[in-house]
Amino acid sequence: MMPLCLLTAIAGFTALCLGMGRHQRDVLGTSLSARASRRLKALGWTGLTASFVLAIVRDGPALGSVYALGELTLSALTVALVASRLASRR
Amino acid sequence: MKGSLRQSMAFLHTWAGLLFGWLLLLVFVTGTTAYFQDEITRWMQPEITGERDLTASAQGAVDYLQRHAQGAEAWSIQLPDARSVAAMGYWKEKGETFLQWRDHAFMVNGRGEVVDARDTTGGWLLYRLHFDLHYIPVQWGRWIVGVAAMFMLVAIVSGVITHKKIFADFFTLRLGKGQRSWLDAHNLGAVLALPFHLMITYTGLVTLQRVYMPWGITAAYAQTSDYQRALAGPDGLPTRSGRVAPMAPIAGMLAQARQRWQGADPGFVAVLLPGDANAVVRITRGTAVSMATRGETVSFDATTGRMRSPPPTHGAAALTESVMVGLHAGRYAPLALRWLYVACGLLGCAMVATGLVLWTAKRRLQLPDPNRPHVGFRLVERLNVATIAGLPFGIATYFLANRLLATGIPHRAAWEANALFIGWGVLALYALLRPVRRAWVEAMAAAALAYLAVPAVNALTTSRGLWPSLRQGDGVFVAFDMSMLATAAGFAFAAWRAWRRPPGPTPRPRQTPKALA
DSSP states (O other), rough: HHHHHHHHHHHHHHHHHHTTTHHHIIISOOOOOOOHHHHHHHHHHHHHHHHHHHHHHHHHHHHHHHHHHHHHHHHHHHHHHHHHHHHHOO | OOHHHHHHHHHHHHHHHHHHHHHHHHHHHHHHTTTEEEEEEEEHHHOOOOOOOOOHHHHHHHHHHHHHHTTEEEEEEEOTTTTTEEEEEEEEOOOGGGGGGGOOOOEETTOOOOEOOOOTTHHHHHHHHHHHOSSSSSHHHHHHHHHHHHHHHHHHHHHHHOTTTTTTTTTTOOTTTTTHHHHHHHHHHHHHTHHHHHHHHHHHHHHHHHHTTTTHHHOOOOOOOHHHHHHOOOOOOOOOOBBBOOOOOOHHHHHHHHTTTTTOEEEEEEEETTTBBBEEEEEEEOOOOOOOSSOOOEEETTTTBBSSSSSOOOHHHHHHHHHHHHHHOOOOOOOHHHHHHHHHHHHHHHHHHHHHHHHHHHTTTTTTSSTTHHHHHHHHHHHHHHHTTHHHHHHHHHHHHHHOEEEEEEHHHHHHHHHHHHEEEEHHHHHSSSSSHHHHHHHHHHHHHHHHHHHHHHHHHHSSHHHHHHHTTTTHHHHHHHHHHHHHHHHHHHHHHHHOOSSSOOOTTOOOOSSOO
């Protein structure tokens, strides 16, 4: 279930990243509408919450939250590195 | 007012970070390795093979101690946890301090046999370096590291206040833009692992709170030993009867302890006054089963093997402390979580290292003459090379010394430790003597070569090289060698980037030198 938590968190961070103005320009090369950005951000937060909840369902509240924070860190790092790579290619 | 708060926080962050940065890097690097302390020790004792058998190795250790340490004050047996194979036994003669026990430590494998393994401190050296430093009294080391940790906490809080766009810059990493890139990397390492950094720094101070803030204990107890007794239960040290009596089999006592803990493994056995009729066996629960790291200790009459009155239950404060220490040391963590700890620890290393480099990158542009920086600037520059490349190089020489030093030489373990500091010192000295740009490239290339040499030398000097380990499915040895290769690749990449960088600091601030120092 750890891969599932990581994937959910990566999806969440990706949506959050794409919901931000500068990253849209850097990664997509275009700006999305305010409404699309809002939706992406909402989707992103849903993904992060889901990842946290999945970890707690898997390992209980104590161990689950420690796992979740580590998984969120690793996922955010992955998204930041990919975004940096994509932005430098444009 | 808002601007001035941020400015004063930026000042605090910059100077607290610089002053303690080098020491904090040591603490982060060695702390990160400590999560794999047991695995490192296994790699450093390649003579120990086979499967773990807790009871057999405990019995083997007791047998050995009965033959060799009958009159000792106490015996101790560190039982293997799920990540280890062998038990480690040692004893304390009258008047010896705790730290002298290594002089007569021995290893017992899962078949109960004492193994003639090479004399090494293993992963334990790096773990102790994390908070005791080396070559100085441990109490000094703990105070120095404690002050550094306090400043780390200051740097974290002031750093968060200083960071102008913590959310807008959350995913930002612009490479190849000089100072800007260093700032981005520093922010990324700090912000993405912020929960870890806060937790690890705070709980790190908690692990040694009895050193830093003993007043709670001194207010409530006449002597620290009274406090220890209250914590450990009424039967502390027994009094010697003078009558000799044989000891009941350890297996029965281990089984009773395990039953009491719903099947959880015991982790530590101490026999007080072994051989005496009043001898006591104390068994402490292992750390793998719970986040609360201080497991219960139960006592037995050594001669009958009967469990004594159960130990006192502790209150919420003791449990909180135990969980905080557990959260810091991660001894409970299963393998996947252990790797997440390591990933966060590496982000911490990156945060400190990039922070140190950022200090120079930022100031290089403001120097009156960038080709002739002032003494303070040059000192920081050189210390950065000496620590960021030198310390990892020293750790590699520690591993190499483990494989290359002859097994019979006296004080072998101490010489392994010396090799770490000799390697580090030599590279630091070299960095001081070379032009700084060359020093970066060469020191990081040297670190890359040293880490590349570790698996090579391992394959040449033992029968447990990467290839045989892969074929036998020996996860620990494969992971260790692969980690060495990955570290080598990381330093090689960094050296290559530093080498490729366009020469000299450009006079125009807009076109700053590309990446790395």
